[in-house]
Structure formats: C-alpha cells, structure tokens
Amino acid sequence: MTTPLRIGVLGSGNGSNCEAIMEACDRGVIPGAVTVVLSDHADAFILERARHRGIPAAFIGQSQFKTKLEPELEQHLVRLLQEAQVGLVALAGYMRVVKRPLLHAFAGRIINVHPSLLPSFPGLKSWEQALNHGVKVTGVTVHFVNEGVDTGPIILQEAVPILPGDTAESLHQRIHAVEHRLFPEAIRLFAANRLRISGRRVDVTS
Numbered sequence: 323m324t325t326p327l328r329i330g331v332l333g334s335g336n337g338s339n340c341e342a343i344m345e346a347c348d349r350g351v352i353p354g355a356v357t358v359v360l361s362d363h364a365d366a367f368i369l370e371r372a373r374h375r376g377i378p379a380a381f382i383g384q385s386q387f388k389t390k391l392e393p394e395l396e397q398h399l400v401r402l403l404q405e406a407q408v409g410l411v412a413l414a415g416y417m418r419v420v421k422r423p424l425l426h427a428f429a430g431r432i433i434n435v436h437p438s439l440l441p442s443f444p445g446l447k448s449w450e451q452a453l454n455h456g457v458k459v460t461g462v463t464v465h466f467v468n469e470g471v472d473t474g475p476i477i478l479q480e481a482v483p484i485l486p487g488d489t490a491e492s493l494h495q496r497i498h499a500v501e502h503r504l505f506p507e508a509i510r511l512f513a514a515n516r517l518r519i520s521g522r523r524v525d526v527t528s
C-alpha cells in the first residue's frame with residue numbers, strides 16, 4: 323500500500339485541469355489528494371474551484387514580472403508548497419516560467435500539461451499557433467518540467483486532429499477534453515511510482 327500522494331496545483335486562470343485532477347482524486351483514480359492550490363492571479367477562478375471543495379487556496383502575491391516570478395516570491399511559493407507537504411507540483415495553466423527555487427526544491431516532481439504535441443508550438447496559445455501554421459494534427463503533452471520553456475521529458479502525448487472549419491475556440495475545447503483525461507492519467511502513473519526518467523525519455527513501468 324503506497325502513501326497517498328499530496329498534490330499542489332499551480333494555475334493562472336480558469337482551472338478546468340485542476341478540477342479534473344481534484345475529481346480524479348475524489349473518484350479514487352489518483353491515489354492522493356490536492357492539498358493546496360496556488361495562483362499568481364488574485365481573482366483566478368482556479369482558486370474558487372479549490373475553495374468550493376474546501377481545499378486551501380491562496381494568491382501567491384504580486385509580481386513585477388509577467389512571465390516569471392522574482393526569486394523571493396518563488397521562494398515564498400516553495401514554502402507554501404512545503405508547508406502543505408506536497409509530493410508533486412502540477413502546473414495546470416500556470417503561465418510563468420518556473421525558475422531555480424521551485425525546480426531545485428521539487429526536482430523531478432513538477433509536471434505540466436501543454437496544449438500541443440511538443441516540441442511543436444511551445445509557449446503561449448499553442449492551439450492558435452497550430453491553427454495558424456496549418457498543421458492537420460496537434461494535441462496534448464504532459465511532461466516533467468525542467469529549466470526550459472516546455473522542454474522537459476515527455477510523459478504522455480495524445481493527438482487531436484484539426485478539423486475543417488475549426489476556430490481557435492473549437493480546437494481548444496477539444497484539446498481541453500483530452501487534457502482533462504491525460505493529465506490525471508499522468509499523475510496516476512506518478513503516484514503509482516511508475517515513471518522512470520532517463521535523459522530525455524520517460525519510461526512507464528508496468
């Protein structure tokens with residue numbers, strides 16, 4: 323019997339992926355629980371979703387930067403995660419680049435969901451990038467986080483076709499539906515200690 327995984331979720335916006343993770347924990351699909359939800363936006367709906375379920379949720383504080391946190395603020399974030407005794411940090415629509423304080427404190431224990439088939443279309447609004455580029459297939463990637471932007475070892479990927487007449491919204495909606503399945507699945511594998519990182523590869527053990 324493994325100890326239940328304590329999950330800390332970071333997000334900047336709506337939090338539908340966080341909802342999917344919390345649901346998967348409630349249903350027992352993930353042997354664990356979300357024990358804290360933190361956001362870099364005071365009014366992010368992700369915080370409401372957590373509070374609605376009685377899960378501690380907090381705004382981490384004002385940053386002077388848009389795409390990263392100053393080291394002191396990231397250190398504060400690390401403390402909040404450590405106080406909640408989390409064993410995994412899940413980035414669910416967290417729109418800042420993770421830097422050394424967090425990477426160091428949770429090495430090999432930070433997972434991100436990204437709305438494209440990496441290494442294609444890293445960065446922002448990847449579904450729009452895919453649509454504008456004219457690719458026929460895009461998808462979802464769940465990966466470990468390293469010091470790069472969307473460059474960490476890939477855990478799971480699933481393709482999403484681009485259909486005639488797709489808009490950015492319709493495509494993102496279908497991508498979201500896949501994310502809500504794939505992200506909890508990757509966390510379930512992590513919780514079961516079935517992921518082995520070797521270099522760029524992640525092997526899923528049986």
Ligand code: GAR
Nearest residue numbers: 335336337338339414415435436437
């Ligand atoms: C998701 O599509 C996620 O993949 C994306 O933001 C959305 C958040 O939705 N993340 C990134 O683009 C990170 N580079 P949600 O707040 O409803 O979970």
